[in-house]
Amino acid sequence: MTQLKNDLLLRALRHEPVERPPVWMMRQAGRYLPDYIKLREKYDFFTRCQTPELATQITLQPVDQVGVDAAIIFSDILVIPQAMGVEVLMEEGKGPSLPKTMKTQADIDALITTGAEESLKYVYDALAMTKRELNGRVPLIGFAGAPWTILCYMVEGKGSKTWDKAKQFAYTQPALAHQLLQKITDITISYLKNQAKAGVDTVQVFDSWAGSLSPADFKLYAQPYLFQIADALKEEVPVILFPKGSWYALKDISESSASGVGIDWCITPQFARELTQNKITIQGNFDPAKLLGTIPDIKKEVKAMIDAFGVQNYIANLGHGITPNVPVDNARAFVDAVKEYESKK
Amino acid sequence: MTQLKNDLLLRALRHEPVERPPVWMMRQAGRYLPDYIKLREKYDFFTRCQTPELATQITLQPVDQVGVDAAIIFSDILVIPQAMGVEVLMEEGKGPSLPKTMKTQADIDALITTGAEESLKYVYDALAMTKRELNGRVPLIGFAGAPWTILCYMVEGKGSKTWDKAKQFAYTQPALAHQLLQKITDITISYLKNQAKAGVDTVQVFDSWAGSLSPADFKLYAQPYLFQIADALKEEVPVILFPKGSWYALKDISESSASGVGIDWCITPQFARELTQNKITIQGNFDPAKLLGTIPDIKKEVKAMIDAFGVQNYIANLGHGITPNVPVDNARAFVDAVKEYESKK
Numbered sequence: 127m128t129q130l131k132n133d134l135l136l137r138a139l140r141h142e143p144v145e146r147p148p149v150w151m152m153r154q155a156g157r158y159l160p161d162y163i164k165l166r167e168k169y170d171f172f173t174r175c176q177t178p179e180l181a182t183q184i185t186l187q188p189v190d191q192v193g194v195d196a197a198i199i200f201s202d203i204l205v206i207p208q209a210m211g212v213e214v215l216m217e218e219g220k221g222p223s224l225p226k227t228m229k230t231q232a233d234i235d236a237l238i239t240t241g242a243e244e245s246l247k248y249v250y251d252a253l254a255m256t257k258r259e260l261n262g263r264v265p266l267i268g269f270a271g272a273p274w275t276i277l278c279y280m281v282e283g284k285g286s287k288t289w290d291k292a293k294q295f296a297y298t299q300p301a302l303a304h305q306l307l308q309k310i311t312d313i314t315i316s317y318l319k320n321q322a323k324a325g326v327d328t329v330q331v332f333d334s335w336a337g338s339l340s341p342a343d344f345k346l347y348a349q350p351y352l353f354q355i356a357d358a359l360k361e362e363v364p365v366i367l368f369p370k371g372s373w374y375a376l377k378d379i380s381e382s383s384a385s386g387v388g389i390d391w392c393i394t395p396q397f398a399r400e401l402t403q404n405k406i407t408i409q410g411n412f413d414p415a416k417l418l419g420t421i422p423d424i425k426k427e428v429k430a431m432i433d434a435f436g437v438q439n440y441i442a443n444l445g446h447g448i449t450p451n452v453p454v455d456n457a458r459a460f461v462d463a464v465k466e467y468e469s470k471k
Numbered sequence: 472m473t474q475l476k477n478d479l480l481l482r483a484l485r486h487e488p489v490e491r492p493p494v495w496m497m498r499q500a501g502r503y504l505p506d507y508i509k510l511r512e513k514y515d516f517f518t519r520c521q522t523p524e525l526a527t528q529i530t531l532q533p534v535d536q537v538g539v540d541a542a543i544i545f546s547d548i549l550v551i552p553q554a555m556g557v558e559v560l561m562e563e564g565k566g567p568s569l570p571k572t573m574k575t576q577a578d579i580d581a582l583i584t585t586g587a588e589e590s591l592k593y594v595y596d597a598l599a600m601t602k603r604e605l606n607g608r609v610p611l612i613g614f615a616g617a618p619w620t621i622l623c624y625m626v627e628g629k630g631s632k633t634w635d636k637a638k639q640f641a642y643t644q645p646a647l648a649h650q651l652l653q654k655i656t657d658i659t660i661s662y663l664k665n666q667a668k669a670g671v672d673t674v675q676v677f678d679s680w681a682g683s684l685s686p687a688d689f690k691l692y693a694q695p696y697l698f699q700i701a702d703a704l705k706e707e708v709p710v711i712l713f714p715k716g717s718w719y720a721l722k723d724i725s726e727s728s729a730s731g732v733g734i735d736w737c738i739t740p741q742f743a744r745e746l747t748q749n750k751i752t753i754q755g756n757f758d759p760a761k762l763l764g765t766i767p768d769i770k771k772e773v774k775a776m777i778d779a780f781g782v783q784n785y786i787a788n789l790g791h792g793i794t795p796n797v798p799v800d801n802a803r804a805f806v807d808a809v810k811e812y813e814s815k816k
Contacts (some may be wrong), residue, residue, distance in 0.1 A: 294763040298763070393719065394685075415635050423642065
């Protein structure tokens with residue numbers, strides 16, 4: 127393995143001292159970058175994901191152009207239902223849809239489970255290729271969707287504001303929901319282990335719809351599966367959990383085998399630290415809409431954020447994905463502000 | 472004035488002892504009721520709002536059919552921008568749209584302010600008529616949108632997942648945002664005072680998109696205006712604030728002149744009580760998706776909710792509006808479970 131020239135992210139995840147926090151941005155390889163848009167015009171979504179050369183090229187764009195401290199592989203969380211034999215359609219600008227939704231025991235029995243992750247070889251190839259191209263410049267992050275979030279899509283069939291159908295499924299057929307969650311969990315663990323073998327330095331598990339659940343339901347339907355994944359991966363790579371909106375779970379997560387936890391901007395850094403007692407590295411929590419402000423304001427707000435979290439055990443990031451309308455210069459200002467932090471102390 | 476036969480809601484808001492918590496449901500007059508759907512097929516949205524006979528009929532439906540302890544007038548939060556001279560379109564099932572959005576000083580200068588609330592006479596007429604028809608059976612709740620939420624629609628022009636444009640407007644043109652928020656606040660205060668004159672027993676201020684703001688931005692763009700409204704109305708009627716998602720503001724709100732605060736299901740009753748120290752009556756926080764479960768489950772969960780909040784200083788409600796797909800029997804089971812609580816102790 128090539129030695130990493132910039133291992134800030136991994137040091138932060140291992141609770142080792144850093145000169146300044148590492149910085150990356152969720153969805154950093156994506157729609158705000160003109161070079162990404164050019165590729166999007168030529169190749170459809172799954173071609174971009176499934177062609178290692180394209181996925182690698184897209185993954186590297188923000189490293190080269192914005193200067194982030196980590197690359198995150200360009201892929202999608204819905205490759206897991208695909209691997210389970212569920213059709214996933216992706217219409218540009220409209221979000222995903224899954225025409226066949228999960229309703230019954232028969233639907234769940236029909237899912238491909240054993241070896242499902244083997245159909246995702248294109249991801250492992252893209253990871254290996256990206257790792258080679260990075261040549262040790264920065265760490266490479268692998269990822270997967272969390273079981274609750276994947277269940278949401280598999281039951282609802284598309285995005286939703288309230289995830290009513292997914293929740294109705296869980297609340298009225300809990301045994302079936304837990305069967306499905308366990309199947310997703312098992313495949314996700316194998317999938318992430320394969321990502322580790324392909325060379326990722328850390329993995330993030332995105333529980334984008336965790337925040338639709340009450341604290342009690344999060345403990346039933348989300349947390350056990352997140353923790354199974356963290357437990358299964360911890361010997362291979364550090365795990366970052368990002369249950370968006372589920373601030374109420376921070377204490378439990380800080381006591382899990384995860385190394386990092388992502389938070390959104392709807393909790394103060396102080397309270398997040400209070401709940402987690404520095405037992406876990408915190409990642410976040412810049413409001414992505416602040417990237418639409420002026421560059422001096424971005425720099426001021428980034429400084430205030432790092433002041434509040436502190437330099438150690440912290441990864442500077444957004445609290446959610448970067449939006450398509452952010453000027454590249456503003457994204458760069460966010461990254462630069464973190465890099466300049468050291469000298470401002 | 473007719474003496475109220477059921478004043479549970481008002482006693483709960485005044486911190487007076489109650490035998491059991493009062494219960495009502497956000498959006499209780501609406502799309503899950505077959506009789507409402509019949510009216511919707513005959514009259515468009517604004518006809519239903521602006522015809523006092525129709526608004527009254529719709530407002531009374533859940534009192535008669537579901538047995539709630541309060542009526543809430545059938546209307547919409549976007550009547551305020553309408554009164555300010557902004558066109559609001561409402562396409563059935565698609566949500567509102569405002570073709571002319573606020574961008575500049577000139578846009579804000581052009582808004583009707585002085586006396587704008589006078590154009591909303593149809594609301595006051597509907598309130599007076601509803602009050603007569605209720606004949607003291609249960610209290611009548613008036614309402615308005617909170618200034619931040621109204622700004623969101625006036626700047627964005629339609630619903631949004633992230634409210635990027637609204638936030639960009641506030642973050643990059645704060646002086647303009649505060650001007651607009653103040654104008655909305657002033658009209659909202661006059662509007663709610665007129666509602667009090669027309670006979671409402673309490674008012675609720677819906678800050679549906681408060682939860683898109685960080686704690687620091689909530690304190691800048693939402694809280695001061697909510698508190699102005701609560702201060703201005705407190706001598707007339709008790710005020711309930713519902714900044715959805717903004718659990719982080721609960722302590723401050725408990726120390727404001729509001730009598731009640733609504734919360735969603737993403738915070739435990741215990742923690743909400745801890746933050747508010749029984750200084751304010753809490754309203755909520757049943758997950759509306761739980762109304763899609765079985766009736767025995769609904770009854771069990773309602774009991775657990777009241778056990779957790781306690782009977783006093785509490786209003787049983789959902790944590791967000793009831794969804795159209797809820798069977799009427801399930802809505803009734805929710806209400807009945809609260810009414811039966813007393814005997815179960």
